[in-house]
Amino acid sequence: MKSLFLIQIFFYLLGGACAFFSSRNEAIRNAATLVSAILAGGVGVVYSLLVLWTGRAFSLEFHGFSLFGNLQFTVDPLSGFFIFSISLLSVATSIFAIGYTRSHPGKYKMRLSGFFYHLFILAMILVVSSQNAFYFLIFWEVMSLGSYVLVILEHENPQALRAGILYLIMTHIGTALILAGFLLLFIHSGSFSFEAFRLHQATLPPGLKNAIFFMALAGFGTKAGLIPFHIWLPEAHPAAPSHVSALMSGVMIKTAIYGLLRFFFNFLGEIPAWWGPVVLAVAMISTLLGILYALMEHDLKRLLAFSSIENIGIILLGVGMALLFASMQQWPLAIFSLTAALYHTLNHAAFKGLLFLSAGSVLYETHTPDMESLGGLIKKMPFTAFCFLVGAVAISALPPLNGFVSEWMTFIALLAGCEGPAAIRFFSPILASLLGLAGALAATCFVKAFGIVFLGSPRSACVEEAGEVPLSMKSGMAVMAMACFALALGAPWIVQILGTLSASLVGKKLETDMFTQTLFLQSPSGLSQISPTLIAIALGSLILGAFIGTRFIFGKAFVKQGPSWDCGLPSLVSRMQYTATGFSKPLRRIFSFLYQPARRVELEDEGHEMLRTAERFESKITHIFDDFIYKPISKMIADVSEKAKRIQTGHIQLYLSYIFITLILLLLFGIRR
Amino acid sequence: MDAEFIFSLIHFLGLLLLIASFGIIASPQLAACIRFYAVHAFLLALITGLVGYLNHIPHLVALALLTLLLKTVVIPQVFFWIIRRLGIRKEVESYINIPFSLILAVLLVFLSFYVTEKMRLTSIASREFVPLAVATLLFGMLVMTSRKKALTQVLGLLLMENGLFLMAVTLTFGMPLLVELGIFFDVLVGAVIMGILVFKIRGAFEGIDVDQMTVLKG
Missing domain, CATH: 1.20.5 (Single alpha-helices involved in coiled-coils or other helix-helix interfaces)
Structure with a gap:
């Protein structure tokens, strides 16, 4: 497995080098670069699965320059889990990129973007496997700067530059806090190696421990896009090319989750009772506000970026509950919550990657991210529409897809708080119902996104010329769509693996079949059981049965086509459709205390309101x-x-x-x- | 010559060195400034040579010769050449007038003796010369801050360098020869580069008055 790890690194380096040095022919260079990224991703998937399956870690140590300790990589199950998400998503994005970057070689500056794309992915892999704080921070910086270059790739666009600068500032504030946290750990343990942090965690004085906790939460929270440190995220993610946005939203912000888990469960020893509630509060705010702001967006990629904030919130709800239960010594519940968080991390990588890739396809064909000028794309690009639908269903936590499973587990974790002390007993149903609200809002948000973009009739000329995307882009999306299905169907096995991983993280051992009963998942109390696999099969056969049944009973004649009812008007025009703004209006009114919407109407006329010459309407919300x-x-x-x-x-x-x-x-x- | 005599000679030369430093600050003519610098460097070379002779350190003698060649001959000639080429005014222009600069210089000498007094220096040579070196350094700084022309600023920098050199020679009998050679080379290159920069500045601003560079600020 060591050699596979090195082979993966080698392929990324090779790909980066290809981008710079290989042939003048754009197409060949492009293919060579991306194929090596695909191979590297494939290798990563293989060995990380092996590590996860066997539960055996391996490590590599490089001696030499050892002022800050040796450069050491260890792929334990936790690292393996993150390497798996990164590798899997990067395979899909790299396949997607073959087509995506080909049509505008100049626009995406292949040499530059190819090189930094590889550097970025490699840095992520090394961040999650590095075992030394010093090198961790170096790779962390490389990751941030690599993605920064990808964000400002369209540097002719002042908007992108602005987003890049904001990203740079915020990410460095975050890094500074993480650095401070590591330095405090260093002062305590006298070494930069994670091993030393682990050994000395029991003797950390409480004051120091709390300081490190807050630094880690704020520092990694900045990278994760946790509210209130999120402002860079909706600017930077959409500015990057879509396959990079998918990586940034899908896995880059998850490296922060990795960092948080390492700090909370590996470095800080005994967990005080109030950490859990703090994390829960921040996570709940992110969940709700993230999705509420996503609802008001009309830019497809910005909408997805805001929804990432929501999902980070959901992941941290699981982490927060795990902290809480761990402080109460309720290990099965802690393990279950942690499993929910990890599961959602993986799921979010899958469906958010899929959604960003589909949004990239839409952008590729129509050249506009503005939902108000899209519409009716399902007829032009049916495959993309299907993929987006899969992603939308998954992110809205609807069965039979993967989002449902992990969100169900998060619900169970939240509701299990009812068995805790009085304060928690009071708050956990509230948190659960707020999560329910967030789920409903997410569904609304993605009904809007899908409905406005793909249904109805075209709202502008950009849609007219659109067609289905090339095969490579389709395959990239297909990989992630299949992952979404697989993650739902394989739920019992995945929960088993992730449960073992979570148990080792909190330092306990998981009894087999604690959370799973053959095809069923069950809560630690055993009260609720659910089988995503059976639900999926039942739903699938229902849909298939209905489809086949209608065909058999009614034949083709059942489908009759006729004109839509047009209220007696001369003809239907696309301006009569629901707009994205109109669709979200009710929620804008309900949550007006939060949005503080401002609207401005300007009318010009020639002396009488009947002789109107111009109208301008502007509506915006306050962040x-x-x-x-x-x-x-x-x-x-x-x-x-x-x-x-x-x-x-x-x-x-x-x-x-x-x-x-x-x-x-x-x-x-x-x-x- | 016996050691006692050489020692008092070094002592005397140190005094002259201080006077030469005062000379740089006191002279109103650019040419005189440069000549005083040459004298300063000459005295420095003598001190270095004598210290080397006294303690039997051959590489210090080599350094002395190098100093003699570079700082008393080459660099002053470069300066004179720049002045001729630019045809600049010969007077030193300063923010603070010469009498006041002199008062400041005296205060700086006090300061340097005051701060080095508590350093508990053991050898007599270093007790005498460390304050002198610090004073030379501060004088260089004073020249750099108070004079207007870019050329005098370079002179101030070179004076500071002399101070550092003196400190190194008397406190630790010089750094390893290789390092010293490196520093010499730096000083020479520095002088040449600054000479070129001065030309450039004149090209851009039609004068080497550093004041005019305020337009560059944001």
């Missing part, structure tokens, strides 16, 4: 975190900088005298001691 937290902060920083400019006169002599005076003061200070 409270942007407007009430980040804008004041950035304004304050700008003001302070403006004031600080006064000491920057531009005279060299003045700068020199600053140094001179500092030197003299330091000399005087030095001798006083």
